[in-house]
Amino acid sequence: MRISVTVNGQTHVRDVEPRLLLVHFLRDELGLTGTHWGCDTSNCGVCVVQLDGVPVKSCTVLAVMADGHEVTTVEGLEKDGELDPVQQGFVQCHGLQCGFCTPGMLMTARWLLDRNPDPDEGEIREAISGQLCRCTGYENIVRSVRWAAENQEAKA
């Protein structure tokens, strides 16, 4: 099937198998390897991207379902050489170790702050509860998102 997907502002037209997962489309077809794959059952969330601004697990979305839609991946967070505050927050607060869950966490964090610029700890935990991290025990991810909330205008 021929699909047209706008990823990080750039439109890509490709012929794909109907069964191709969005995560594999992004990684293997477009070379956007920042989005990871981890479980196939929508449990781990390392594949989270934004589809029309809403976090989705791209291992459970077919590429053809993204036809005509806009996808934002971790590679799209940095704009004009400026890191998104959530990216800065994860560095400031040691919100990552192995880095594998980080892109998905960042995409959900961005969505959360877009809807709720001042989330409390419970709201942050709720927002990331569909995603797993095996390294941080979540503590510093929560702090990272709080840092981003408190530094929405931060430049880096």
Place this chain on the structure above:
Amino acid sequence: MSTPMGFGRMHRKEDARFIRGRGGYVDDVQLPGMLYGAVLRSPHAHAWIRSVDTAAAEAHPKVRAVITGATLAGLNLDWMPTLSADTQAVLATDKVRFQGQEVAFVVAEDRYSARDALELIDVDYEPLDPVIDARTALDEGAPVIRDDQEGRTDNRIFDWEAGDRAAADAVFARAEVTVSQDMLYPRVHPAPLETCGAVADFDKVTGKLTVWCPTQAPHAHRTLYAMVAGLPEHKIRVISPDIGGGFGGKVGIYPGYVCAIVGSIVTGRPVKWMEDRSENLMSTAFARDYHMRGEVAATRDGRIQAIRVKVLADHGAFNGTAQPSKFPAGFFHVFTGSYDIQAAHCEVTGVYTNKAPGGVAYACSFRITEAVYLVERMIDVLAAELGADPAELRMKNLLRPEQFPYTTPTGWEYDSGDYQKTLQLAMDMAGYDALRREQAEKRARGEPMGIGISFFTEAVGAGPRKHMDILGLGMADGAELRVHPTGKAVLRVSCQTQGQGHETTFAQIVAAELGISPDDVEVVHGDTDQTPFGLGTYGSRSTPVSGAATAMVARKVRERARQVASAMLEASPQDLEWSVGESGGAWTVAGTGASRTIQEIALAAHSNLELPDGVEGHLDATCVYNPPNLTYPFGAYICVVDVDPGTGQVKVRRFVAVDDCGNRINPMIVEGQVHGGLADGVGMALMQLMAFDEEGNHLGASFMDYLLPTALECPSWELGETVTPSPHHPIGAKGVGESATVGSPAAVVNAVIDALAPYGVRHADMPLTPAAVWRAIQGDPIRTDLAIT
């Protein structure tokens, strides 16, 4: 946060790529002409293979090769050695021995076609009775799993003991109080979010094999590939790229890696193989599965005198535990824990079952997790028997500072400790007395609340080569340090980060020794062509071994710099003094202001400066560090839980963790590692379980069934620290990566059992799911009937 000239908090250098989605993991490797592999796995736990028909798969238009056990047998690669000097089938030839075992390997043009072709392979199985419950593995008439081993008539792998049985028995015979408790540390899996995989690229022209693989031990992999496949070792390059979590599960060599290599040799093209999550959970290294009976002898007033343990260890179908040859049960015999106990004895029997191989994986420091859980549960069982406060009982029996270095009844030499101080700090932080008062009030209202304590001593940094090896390879690690003419440095180490932040912390070690900025030190690791030999990162050994090597090699560089500085300053080397000031490291002529910075010396070392005889110039150095002893970090953990008696739901309300890992290179990173381990403890205590049905079907083969803690199950961790440096480590550091995983499960379980005490519960096995807790409240705690005689 500013960058310190050495130790201290600094942001991680590696973060820059990860937050941009520019990490480079194995599945990100793309090579021209690359093919994709997929593994066909056994649906049976135990079955003869009567035939394997690959004709239809081979006819698939996108398939380039189908490899079976028979193919490998022709290359003498159908079996490979495990890390315990057992053998493991790469692809099964005679029979399958666990569900998920590798049977065939398809190489195709793309991922999806490789998977499609698996469906076209027809395997004729003849099912056999499996051995699933380890407690039946030694029964008369039990099916013999490893009939590939000549002369084998049962499923016993080893019987092993440590300590002094007679001495322990004598104490027990006259003890005022004895307690006994059976407990299971169930089978769990480390489940890193990145599964295992490999890209193999064999170049027929040069004869060079390059393997990208997320291995925690790249050098050991290279040597084993050379030994197994007969490939010359200098023609093998193992590249361990960014790793999406390891936790011990990425130490060993898995059949898929070997298949990818063979696939590349057969097709002449690079081959990528990535397992899926079910494959990861079903076939890669599990952890624990220890059936234990603990016994403690004590005086009526709570002085612990002796401890005995019997263990039945389920090792799965192949003995694949990574551990020193001398110690088939790993370091389990450190089970006297943090206490002053005069006599101890343990015996461990290892058995084969029809389950996946593995054993020492999951941040456990070679079975210390099991040992700590055992002793910490037993202390609480004793406290319940005596009616004593568990904190007081621990305080009374902990080793005292003046007893260090302390040799345990089973032969471990603890390097340093100040245990009471650490426990007291944890109690102060938790507000222990106030918590007990709150608990009493809640109990009066029928609201179960529990306070659980765990005090652990770890033994990490394996290890002294006379005692410790993996498959005969000594556990020393190398380091190389190059200092460029402009004073910038490149450190090459054998260990490999899986998220521990070595690019930052190892740069900090060099920075501290040379008085330069960590930003001026590049750390190279994970590539066997670029780094010196060493056994890698597991068992919390990076800082104790490679970190020590790094400090020592930097000191060598500093000494070379002294020689050059003496030529520069026209002074005798012994008249020079080293100092690190605001502007960095420098050699100064004692009593004068004449001084040269390390950068000035580096430039001079590469210049036309005339050097004395015997001084080579340049500052580069290498070293190999053979640790004289392990390091023994320790800590005190206190967990507070609330239990809903109607549903059995456990809520971890608070968790206080005081860790003592000696000197901390980067406290931010230490705290992060502790956080992660504490989450592991909550997960193992309350959620994680690799269960099997009686046919050997794996009941936890996805994240829908194998439950891992999310941000909602984890409380906000409360950390504290004490610092008792290791006396023998060059920078006084001890390993810490696994401390929290080792120490925390017992704290959570002790808290839950404490909450259930009013219901008469003295023990229930992990995971303490709502169902398990509810049954315990009803007087029917599951699995407490485990009997090992």
